[in-house]
Amino acid sequence: MTQYVYTFGGDAVSDDPRAKDKTITGGKGANLAEMASIGLPVPPGFTITTEMCVKYLAEGANFDDALRAEVASALGHIEQTVGKKFGDPADPLLVSVRSGARVSMPGMMDTVLNLGLNDDTVQGLSTVSGDERFAWDSYRRFIQMYSDVVLGLDHGLFEEALEIAKEDKGYYNDVELTAEDWKALVAEFKAIAARELGHPFPQDPSEQLWGAIEAVFASWDSDRAKVYRRLNDIPGGWGTAVNVQAMVFGNMGDTSATGVAFTRDPATGERAYYGEYLINAQGEDVVAGIRTPQYLTKAARDAAGAQAPSMEEAMPDAYGQLARVFDLLENHYRDMQDIEFTVQQGTLWMLQTRSGKRTAKAALKMAVDMVGEGLIDEATAISRIDPMALDQLLHPTLDPEADRKVLTVGLPASPGAASGKVVFDADTAETWAERGEAVILVRVETSPEDIHGMHAAKGILTARGGMTSHAAVVARGMGRPCVSGASALSIDRKSKVGRIGGTEIKEGDVLTLDGSTGEVMLGAVPTIEPELVGDFATLMEWADAKRRMKVRTNAETPADCKMARQFGAEGIGLCRTEHMFFDAGRISSVRQMILAEDKKGRETALAKLLPEQRSDFKAIFTEMAGLPVTIRLLDPPLHEFLPQGDAEFEELAEITGYGIDHLRRRADELHEFNPMLGHRGCRLGITFPEIYEMQAQAIFEAAIEVAVESGEAPVPEIMIPLVATKRELEILKALVDKIAGEVFDAKGKTLEYLVGTMIELPRAALMAGEIAEEGAFFSFGTNDLTQTTLGVSRDDAARFLNPYVEQGIYPRDPFVSLDIEGVGQLVELGAERGRATRPDIKLGICGEHGGDPASIAFCEKVGLDYVSASPYRVPIARLAAAQAALKA
Amino acid sequence: MTQYVYTFGGDAVSDDPRAKDKTITGGKGANLAEMASIGLPVPPGFTITTEMCVKYLAEGANFDDALRAEVASALGHIEQTVGKKFGDPADPLLVSVRSGARVSMPGMMDTVLNLGLNDDTVQGLSTVSGDERFAWDSYRRFIQMYSDVVLGLDHGLFEEALEIAKEDKGYYNDVELTAEDWKALVAEFKAIAARELGHPFPQDPSEQLWGAIEAVFASWDSDRAKVYRRLNDIPGGWGTAVNVQAMVFGNMGDTSATGVAFTRDPATGERAYYGEYLINAQGEDVVAGIRTPQYLTKAARDAAGAQAPSMEEAMPDAYGQLARVFDLLENHYRDMQDIEFTVQQGTLWMLQTRSGKRTAKAALKMAVDMVGEGLIDEATAISRIDPMALDQLLHPTLDPEADRKVLTVGLPASPGAASGKVVFDADTAETWAERGEAVILVRVETSPEDIHGMHAAKGILTARGGMTSHAAVVARGMGRPCVSGASALSIDRKSKVGRIGGTEIKEGDVLTLDGSTGEVMLGAVPTIEPELVGDFATLMEWADAKRRMKVRTNAETPADCKMARQFGAEGIGLCRTEHMFFDAGRISSVRQMILAEDKKGRETALAKLLPEQRSDFKAIFTEMAGLPVTIRLLDPPLHEFLPQGDAEFEELAEITGYGIDHLRRRADELHEFNPMLGHRGCRLGITFPEIYEMQAQAIFEAAIEVAVESGEAPVPEIMIPLVATKRELEILKALVDKIAGEVFDAKGKTLEYLVGTMIELPRAALMAGEIAEEGAFFSFGTNDLTQTTLGVSRDDAARFLNPYVEQGIYPRDPFVSLDIEGVGQLVELGAERGRATRPDIKLGICGEHGGDPASIAFCEKVGLDYVSASPYRVPIARLAAAQAALKA
Secondary structure (H helix, E strand, O other), X not given: OOOOEEEEOOOOOOOOHHHHOHHHHHHHHHHHHHHHHOOOOOOOEEEEOHHHHHHHHHHOOOOOHHHHHHHHHHHHHHHHHHOOEEOOXXXXXXXXXXXXXXXXXXXXXXXEEEEOOOOOHHHHHHHHHOOHHHHHHHHXXXXXXXXXXXXXXXXXXXXXXXXXXXXXXXXXXHHHOOHHHHHHHHHHHHHHHXXXXXXXXXXXXXXXXXXXXXXXXXXXXXXXXXXHHHHHOOOOOOOEEEEEEEOOOOOOOOOOEEEEEEOOOOOOOOOOOEEEEEEOXXXXXXXXXXXXXXXXXXXXXXXXXXXXXXXXXXXXXXXHHHHHHHHHHHHXXXXXXXXXXXXXXXXXXXXXXXXXXXXXXXXXXXXXXXXXXXXXXXXXXHHHOXXXXXXXXXXXXXXXXXXXXXXEEOXXXXXXXXXXXXXXXXXXXXXXXXXXXXXXXXXXXXOXXXXXXXXXXXXXXXXXXXXXXXXXXXXXXXXXXEEEOOOOEEEEOOOOEEEEOOEEEEOOXXXXXXXXXXXXXXXXXXXXXXXXXXXXXXXXXXXXXXXOOEEEEEOOOHHHHHHHHHOOOOOEEEEEOHHHHOOOOOHHHHHHHHHOOOHHHHHHHHHHHHHHHHHHHHHHHHHOOOOEEEEEOOOOOHHHHOOOOHHHHHHHHHHHOOOHHHHHHHHHHOOOOXXXXXXXXXXXXXXXXXXXXXXXXXXHHHHHHHHHHHOOXXXXXXEEOOOOOHHHHHHHHHHHHHHHHHHHHHHOOOOOOEEEEEEOOHHHHHXXXXXXXXXXXXXXXXXHHHHHHHOOOHHHOHXXXXXXXXXXXXXXXXXXXXOOOOHHHHHHHHHHHHHHHOOOOEEEEOOHXXXXXXXXXXXXXXXXXXXXXXXXXXXXXXXXXXXXXXXX | OOOOEEEEOOOOOOOOHHHHOHHHHHHHHHHHHHHHHOOOOOOOEEEEOHHHHHHHHHHOOOOOHHHHHHHHHHHHHHHHHHOOEEOOOOOEEOEEEEEEEOOOOOOOOOOEEEEOOOOOHHHHHHHHHOOHHHHHHHHHHHHHHHHHHXXXXXXXXXXXXXXXXXXXXXXXOHHHOOHHHHHHHHHHHHHHHHHHHOOOOOOOHXXXXXXXXXXXXXXXXXXXXXXHHHHHOOOOOOOEEEEEEEOOOOOOOOOOEEEEEEOOOOOOOOOOOEEEEEEOOOHHHHHHOOOOOEEOOHHHHHHHOOOOOOHHHHOHHHHHHHHHHHHHHHHHHOOOEEEEEEEEOOEEEEEEEEEOOOOHHHHHHHHHHHHHOOOOOHHHHHHXXXXXXXXXXXXXXXXXXXXXXXXXXXXXXXXOEEEEEEEOOHHHHHHHHHOOOOEEEEEOOOOHHHHHHHHHOOEEEEOOOOOOOHHHHHHHHHOOOEEEOOOOEEEEOOOOEEEEOOEEEEOOOEEEEEOOOOEEEEOOOOEEOOOOOHHHHHHHHHHHHHOOOEEEEEOOOHHXXXXXXXXXXXXXXXXXXXXXXXXXXOHHXXXXXXXXXXXXXXXXXXXXXXXXXXXXXXXXXXXXXXXXEEEEOOOOOHHHHOOOOHHHHHHHHHHHOOOHHHHHHHHHHHOOOOHHHOOOOHHHHHHOHHHHHHHHHHHHHHHHHHHHHHOOOOEEEEEEOOOOOHHHHHHHHHHHHHHHHHHHHHHOOXXXXXXXXXXXXXXXXXXXXXXXXXXXXXXEOHHHHHHHHHOOOHHHOHHHHHHXXXXXXXXXXXXXXXXXXXXXXXXXXXXXXXXXXXXXXXXXXXXXXXXXXXXXXXXXXXXXXXXXXXXXXHHHHHHHHXXXXXXX
16 A cells, blocks of 8 residues: 655654655655654654645545544654644644645745644643743734635735734834733634634644645645746646644744754855854744844854854854754755754754755856865766856856946846947947947847947847847857847937937947846946856866767857857857858948849859958868868848948949949849748759859868868868758759869869758758758758747747747747757657768757757757857857766 | 560560550550550560660660560561561661650650661662652651761751752752652761761661660650659659561552541540541651641541541541541540551551540540440549649630730739729729729739739739739639739839830720730630539539548638539638738728737727627628538738728828827837748737637627527637647637637527637647647648748749749649648648547648649548638549549
């Protein structure tokens, strides 16, 4: 027969591994049993398992005799251990009842304390404690809590009654109420409960207990709990355990106390006890903030210059017990612990322990320190760090001490902080930056035309667009802080004035952006520079040793390449060539090419672009010497390159000699309803082969020059975008091979290179087996693959994606974290079919997901060879890849 | 050992079924063997199998001794049968060599006649035939043909020499050349060949033969043949056979003749011999059109009022032989045959027979007649008709006798013909139509706002957009003739003037459109009405008895519903509710709803739309009494409903009381970069549930009213569009169920209904197993599924889809015929996973592909329950579904 109840504390000993198994006794219950078993002072108690919860939810509240017998026996264990009887009017045992699921989960039933009190037992508590006020205060607290969390009554009714009572007496604070006052209030509370319930407040301790047990179970299916589970992907079938534990009191006078503590400093990671306590108080008082808690250690009190004595000074014995517990716990759990304790009349009792939350910096320091201390091994250290938390360490951050005047909060689109003078267009950004000014580029939204301005700027602020808008993606790629979608911002481009709420922002005014929080601040706020040495470097070295997948970067400028190499990138996974086309010096040649009426016209314009592209690639190959470089041939719709305003049309008319009407007509002809699904990617290469021919020529000529000059030949991996059929790749691979042959003949040198494709359309994933006949590598372009698989335009998703995530339709923004169950199927299938055709095919991912830990774990599972992330995400990807490899 | 050579004719008898197997001996060879085996007069010959071709292509021209022995023996069979020897200078055997693949395939080697002639044998031929001119003419023809098709020399060289010779002699026509002239020309032809080849023209008949055999094999891999195969999806591994046959001569005087014939009239299907012949001529002369061919029968000659005697009159014996052959062939092949024959000195020889091409009308008549004659059964009759050919019969067609002035040719976007007065906007179309005018709506392109004008118009002409543009899809749905993408057309909307080439077209001018050919004609061209009775009705009845899948229609007006029922629709597969929103009387309420700032504002506007929607549905339910009706809730992006020009903004400002600036700002806010992937479909239902609530209420109220009034309850199938996750369907199904409950309570009646979804996103297909937990039916929306799977926007595809089809990247426009290997995988997977979860799930297809026979065959294979097509495609779908079922 399944055992549903496990005891802990006192002389309870169980070899049953289920007792300490979180899936059976929940996180809290398992840790209490664990602490008790290693000899720590835990008030005796018992846990009813999560399995019983599941049974209850399926079958209802028909607790059978077997369970009742188990509970009775477990209650007997508590009674025996503390020497009190449950419901004994002379000296009653009181218990707490708490929920406790496998993982910490808000939304379920909170604590009920002092259970077991009634009109009789309160007398016994009064007598035994010798403190009548304490007894009645405890009783009224119990009625209030139980009515709220178990009986579901409106807690406002009780608070109101308390307030009226205080007003009547002219009291300001609860502590002013006397034992008699509490007695009167207990009577009133009972009357309220009886009125609301239609029957008296339960007096029978056993009825109280079973009511609380049932309330815990039922709370698993509360609306709040369900929402939380959906958002956090917690299965509804887990259920929660119930923990029933003998009460201990931190409010039994000056030898009693209660506190919370961390075994190390959770902010810095320093190896120093860290925490707060209050004398003569119950747990809730520490959190409630009515009294100011005191420091745990003398050192901390000194450092803070506080008056109230530390626990080390005020209760040296109890503190000594606590310090020993700290060490025991760290040795046992091999991690920093977050603890709740109570001292009852000089005796320390442990109420909870769990792994403590910490800052990124502290996490790093503790992980590295603990390896040094021999507590954990390197693999454990690696798995302890949340890769995303590294983000905090990679960018300059605002000095937390500095004053800031926050004007509005947009989306934290690209982390880091930056201050600079506001400009409203990309050209001004560039001009001002060239003369040494720090500028913030402020736009309604950015377009590929703004790239040079974004590069020039220290930070980018947009009024529209989401976390994956053009501004956000490009900014993350460049490592520029960015706040996007700041909807309170409006811009009048003509007069070069912005407005956020009541504040007018003129060109040249100084703003500060915090891309990690989305805050937009007036004036300059001082920043702190990141440090990538010490613990950081040590941990990354360990991670690199453990990971299987390579980590590349998405980069297209020498500066980005340099930075990415510093961050540890092992090649380029995605070099987008279109950004090179937007350079101010080239855009008119590009436009000339697009607007040409025939192939000859296009070739003339392309001839002007060739030397420029060659020098781009040369710079990149030089920077990435010895590493693979994946270059994607031109991808976006041609109309993106077209002139936008009157001035640009006029300028172009002058250069090309075409009339403005002619140019406008051509631009209209190139307009597309859904450019994302339009004439772009390899469709350009098929219809205008001369464009790809020029790019291939530039790549091979540059590669050969670098090979000759440096003696180290780069291996260009030429990537054909937006392929949906084998035939497209066949045609364009033949084109690239032809150009390669021509260049090799002309230069009298050959070079190794690969031709492959992006898998970014569902059809490409489905047909990967055939496509692999032509392609030497696949790079999963999960940005576009997500757009097409889900049918969601990234640029238009803001209007519905937030409500979607809120309603649990997608657990997370699928452009931030890969939709594994949907898009993931296509990635897996594409990888499998590609490998079936070509076992040594090189597989990578170059969407934004290449920098997302959950997505990276998936890539490891599918067996990709590398992930490619924007430069600032490279360290995150290295760590995430190591964790994924360790898990596999 | 594999037999590579099969003989036919004479006393050749073979029980080997491979001899008459098209996959072994090719279409031509198998039919020759077949004809010979049933006793028809076939000149003796042999076929080298396709397998030898495959071997040749793999191993090269190393013909082994075994093959040479087989060929020698087969040649012996011919020699023995005709009593002549190959290469005999006294009385030479001459042969023809032809290619012949499994299916007729242009691009391969053409015929070589008179092979075996050389400087010696030409003398023998001269003597034996008693016609020196005939012999030398035959020799020069052979050199010319062999040099061209076997030796690959430029045939222009020979033609030039012939022209010069004629000029020198002052001849106008070939027939004027004498035997001496031909002799001289043969000398010159040989000189040309020797000069071009670098060696003499081959004199050895055996060398000639093997050269021709090799040329046939090699021609299988010619560029032209490869392109044809790719476009027609013919495997490259099939290979071609070679047919070598004794020559017979129709040009041996007035008792010789040559002709082509059909066993029935291929234009009308009448059971009457039909064909042409020429006395004293070779096959090529009939086709070349130098002489006017004569009729076969006296009846045909009389009917045409021709002078030249018919074969029936001129050669009664040979005609008698031919008539017997016709009957034998029809009885044997049980189909109308297309025949080539030669009469050599009074004796009839059959050179070819094959199933004959025919018009749609003839195909129908022949199929039905042959069932009546007991020649074929109903299943065979059904399989004989190309479903797409029915299209010709379903629409009014232009009188082929009438004069027409074609201005330009656009795309044949929706079949049928229409004449009417030109209007350039939808409102004018409606106004003019209301006063009884036939109008042609002429637009650059259409948008959903034009729907009322398209309905009012007799035909639609657009300057832009492809076969699946908005105009094309909607026009096909409505059964309106449409010519789209007429790029020669330009329109000046302001002055209401169009221009096609040099012709100016003013509002009110009359145009005629032929939507089946794409022709645009000036003035009215008379039309002929279709007849859907007689043979058509008979065949459709047979088809309905054979098919498994139901055929529904895509319709949203009572008129369309009525027409679709006449065409045999068995329900509605897709009723798009958005078209109802564009009605002039409602659009302002719709706009008010969209522009409302909050839910309350939207609900006020929706309350106005409710009675309108209810009456729409009532009319449809009434029309479709007793049949299922699938209604798709609102799908398109809201901004499609927004005002476009100044006038519309002003009008709306007046109605709503909002300022124009406010309205423009709201319209801007609703702008989307890729509306196809934007805020549409169920995303509207999730973010603005009140819209779907109104629609559900209208549906249930209408259904109950119709049930009460007619006593026959409709079964609404409510379809949630653009679902990608189970959760979306879960939320919206709950919404529909809630409204159903409310309406049922209010009316005191209940009703059966289903809630299901469109599978139109790759993710939906992938997650179909989960989604089926919520959905009672799936309708595969293959239009959008194709767009997302291929990453191609239908509206933008014109610029690259044509080059794509030309280069064989897609075999056909994937919006016209389902991309079975790509998109088909998702349909199959979606169907499988859906059925795994819910075995009785109802599965259908409602994309444009529901009317395409190849796609319908796929739907049968996957096991869908129904296809849904636009009304005019319903008969096509019925026939195609029957054919698919018969094949399965």
